[in-house]
Amino acid sequence: MAIALAMAMAMALAMAMPLAMAMAMALAMAIALPLAMAMAQAMAMAMAMAKKKTIAQMVNKAAELLQLLRRLEESDDSGYVSCVVCGVTKHYKDNMHGGHFISRARTATKLDERNIWPECARCNMPGGGHEAGWAAFMVNKYGIEGVEELHALSRTTRKYYRGEVEDLIGEFKERIKKEEERVVTNSQ
Numbered sequence: 001m002a003i004a005l006a007m008a009m010a011m012a013l014a015m016a017m018p019l020a021m022a023m024a025m026a027l028a029m030a031i032a033l034p035l036a037m038a039m040a041q042a043m044a045m046a047m048a049m050a051k052k053k054t055i056a057q058m059v060n061k062a063a064e065l066l067q068l069l070r071r072l073e074e075s076d077d078s079g080y081v082s083c084v085v086c087g088v089t090k091h092y093k094d095n096m097h098g099g100h101f102i103s104r105a106r107t108a109t110k111l112d113e114r115n116i117w118p119e120c121a122r123c124n125m126p127g128g129g130h131e132a133g134w135a136a137f138m139v140n141k142y143g144i145e146g147v148e149e150l151h152a153l154s155r156t157t158r159k160y161y162r163g164e165v166e167d168l169i170g171e172f173k174e175r176i177k178k179e180e181e182r183v184v185t186n187s188q
């Protein structure tokens, strides 16, 4: 009953409404609706941007950038780099990682450049038995004392501040850009 009444009212309204007015309304809807949707989208984006990342999330972002940077820095001008554990040489984008000597779970050495070297995906698998290869490489590079120092550092508590991590992210991006230019420029 209510539906029938509503339909009858709608039909009456439609017939009564002058054509020009109906067109004007349709036009207004066509303009207003996309505009309202665009505004809602813009607001949602602004809100997402305003929502600050936690410092831990920023440290993770910095760590990812540093892993890429270290792979690039060790690459030759054609982008080829060797795994420090097994010696396999591949393009830095081809299953090569920025591997950690001391697990990246240790916050204090997570962003320490001495701790990050190119490592192939196979050697970087958990439980891959790559410790001996890593130790040999690191001792050769930094000496026993240097490796012990890094281990000692990894056991300390490190608190990161927002400003310093922001600076690091900026620095790493800048250095990555330069390295990518070097590799790209020289491989053409």
Ligand SMILES: [Zn+2]
Binding pocket: 083, 084, 085, 086, 087, 088, 119, 120, 121, 122, 123, 124
């Ligand atoms: Zn390897």
